[in-house]
Amino acid sequence: MILNELAITPELVAQHGLTPEEYRRILDLIGREPSITELGIFSAMWNEHCSYKSSRVHLRTLPTKAPWVIQGPGENAGVIDIGDGLACVFKMESHNHPSYIEPYQGAATGVGGILRDVFTMGARPIACLNALSFGDPKHPKTRHLVAGVVAGIGGYGNSFGVPTVGGQVRFHTRYDGNNLVNAMAVGLAETDKIFYAAASGVGMPIVYLGSKTGRDGIHGASMASAEFGADAEEKRPTVQVGDPFSEKLLLEACLEIMAKGCVIAIQDMGAAGLTCSAVEMGAKGGLGVTLDLDKVPCRETAMTAYEMMLSESQERMLMVLKPEKEQEAEAIFRKWGLDFAVVGETTPSMRFIVCHQGVQVVDLPIKELGDEAPVYHRPFVETPKPPVIRAEDVYAPVPLAETLETLLATPDLCSRRWVWEQYDHVIGGNTVQRPGGDAAVVRVDEGPKALAMTADVTPRYCEADPFEGGKQAVAEAWRNLTAVGARPLAVTDNLNFGNPERPEIMGQLVGCIRGIAEACTALVFPVVSGNVSLYNETKFAGEESGRAILPTPTIGGVGVLDDFAISATLAFKAEGEAILLVGATQGWLGQSLYLRDICGREDGAPPPVDLAAEKRNGDLVRALIGERIATAVHDVSDGGLLVALAEMAMASGIGAQLDASPSDIPAHAFWFGEDQGRYALTLRANAVAAVVARAQAAGIPLRHLGTTGGDALTLPGERHMLAANLRQCSESWLPAYMAGGPA
Amino acid sequence: MKARITVTLRAGILDPQGRAIEGALRSLGIAGVASVRQGKVFDIELEGTDRGAAEAALKDAADKLLANTVIENYRVEVVG
Amino acid sequence: MKARITVTLRAGILDPQGRAIEGALRSLGIAGVASVRQGKVFDIELEGTDRGAAEAALKDAADKLLANTVIENYRVEVVG
């Protein structure tokens, strides 16, 4: 019999983020009033973050299978086969709200959490990426958030000892009260040594490992699912502090006991800590679990059962060990100076039972805790399609050269060096392509195999047309992997949206997922893991409803290179090489950075993605890299063609003489339009004819753009654009801004 | 005027620094250490002689920059 | 017993952090800051009740680990 130490009032139910209907469902399920600890457990298991109640029906439509997928969504991270008995384990996760409240620790613990997801599966992390969205540079909080988040990501990853090799940074006023921090980790394991969460065997000891439990982040999981009110800064929820040192020890200890064959099941304690991890271990294994909280190592005195079950203290794990190996495992953990305690056991009962100070405080059906979580088919309205903007109707205010220099120095296009120089991107000795290129390339052990990775999304496209925007995010990730010569294999997604209870936000989520599903299917680029972050909106005083972020479905893509020596980088390699453009150009200015940052208009339909053309174009480019014909490759994305060519010139110091634009497209639309599915590449002059013939045979548009050489980009009728000057434009803004300079 | 602002972690907030130091002191054979928490001090020299104004400015400095009041407490002393 | 060890940089040792904070305070519009130097405090709980022994142990801790006496000074206070 569970005694109620506290009467469960409607207010208490509401404070736990549960609706009256959800509470009724709980009463039906257990046939009595829950104890306060049980209520806390339901609130943790049934909140958006853990149950995916708003997104689940739509996530099911994502393609998750391919012959190389070993583990799709449903475990701590996705697993794909990369050949030679090796698997790549990866996932992305958001730590948005915590990073707004306390940017350094919020971002740091976000990195810590995703690293744990990866090494929990038996993989040694080999790289991290991150996708960051901040508010308007002019907003008074933005600098502080950028400084803190970047330092936090670096602070954790650098100390833990994983190279942070890539990511994204953007600024937009719609992130003013809700910056986004999406962290991705990639690890390596042997295909036959992957570890899962499902417990097996009755009467098996459940072991608690890692750091001690404190009152960190209680209500954190619920916080991550509740819309921010104007008083968010006053509430000051408990912030978790990251301890990368302990996590590094935890990594080494876990990998050591896994290698010694001690582990049956393992689950990290992430959001809603002990509750989620214990319930998942039992439910996935078809077993009950009994926990004795008196055995849990605590950092603070007089912790209640409620607090222990909901604490989000970091750097902790739960494991089921082979009983005969328990002592060996304990010795390893002690050697690394980590806590080790048997806190419970598996049972045949299918009940989740928790005892504290001799009293049973929880007795719940374990399977139903997860399975019976509400699933909502929330009403949604589709985002109306915006009108297509004709290039002829866009007035070109300034000459091309000046436009290029202006664009290169904008917050969204300028160099991110200031950010990634704060991340150790060379540790491990395997970073073949460092940040700054299309995709990072990290050698696998001694090579020659390597992994390519990237994180992409263009939120302004998603806002204008969620379906096309969702497609574009996937296509761009695929394109970035292709541009270094890799075979794209699979993605992880991190879906960041506003309040799903608003039909127009739900419409964005549904539209983006449809677009992602369509692109992933067409490109055979399945989704193997991911995360959803909703309620990213802020209600400002006097406003009826919240102001949501731009829909931001970040796509993390991973691909493989059989030999890292046969890959491409974006820098021009030599003078006198031909520059070609693969893919069709129409001069698409709707939602382009040109339109926004030069013309001051943020409107129109985003560029559509033709997935068949995408695939054809990419396959040709990858083949040209594989045959060592293409000497430099860069995909054409944000900012358009001239920006892409400038990036190739800046990376090398070599310029180019460019041909005039075609007469049937306005010059500004040709050079700055954001048509999709395109790559700029260079070839030795004697290779051009054969490539032209190949493209023609495959029905792929190919256009001669010019010839490399000199120290400037030159265009007929325009002043010279010195590579060194362009670099100056590109490199200056962010460091100057962070030093207090103009926004 | 001289002042000192002392910033310490709030109770209950994890202090990885303190824990690592605790362990190190024990293994160095320093007896009887039950716990260590690490904090910061800022020794500040101020122009002017108005104590009240100085205290207000220091409080402002602590709130805006020196302490992260989500996880830290601070104390301001004007020492002379 | 509770004790506090305060570790500060020796005079003449450059303190880049203090400098940066100085600049930041000025740009936040906090008036009259002439200089800032940053240091550390360690709040230590000790077992036992012998004040003399505690002070000796703390001094030992500071010398052996908590301060780098090449660049830092320290002060030990048993506070209760």
Place this chain on the structure above:
Amino acid sequence: MKAVVLVFPGINRERDMARTLELVAGAKPAMVWHAERELPAGTDLVVLPGGFSYGDYLRCGAIAARAPIMEAVRRHAECGRLVLGVCNGFQILCEAGLLPGVLMRNAMLKFICRDVYLRVERSDTPFTRGYNAGQVIRVPVAHGEGNYIADGATIARLEGEGRVLFRYASPDGMIDPNWNHNGAINAIAGILNARGNVLGMMPHPENHVEAAMGSTDGRGLFAGLVDHLERAA
């Protein structure tokens, strides 16, 4: 060459270092746990690798410098045998008193990871015989606290005795504040002890020993050590 790599909790470049030693010297180094009290018999070279020992939570390298194995390292150095500390290893050697001075926070107060240029000041030491004096090499740095300082007398002595082996420089070997990313006094990137058998340096030569990783400029340091020890044997 019989090399050992010390492993302190929180160290994270021990695998990079071990791989480089194996690549250049042809033999795997022994990995020695911080709690040991003895080095393997016949150890020629002790390497303290980079990382964040004990999280660098007190001062960089401070806690590791007091680990049991450090007594053995001290004895090893007193016998004139070789010790190399890189990054956190350099910080540990300073904290242990095996090298003078302190590594403070980088002048711009940020962690910096980038390739830097080092001017090799001397080639007549076991650590730099693989280079020419005045040669400029490109190697990565990755640290938040590499800003070397010491009191005036110590700096004068280091300079007077030619114990500064590496300085941050421009690509053509000029000493220039714009190329001194952490603000170290006299652009000092690496120093020797008085006896000339203990080197501490902030940059990571072990990360630049393969063309595939962008440069082999770090190789000379390890190749020189192998050569030195072979001749001595």
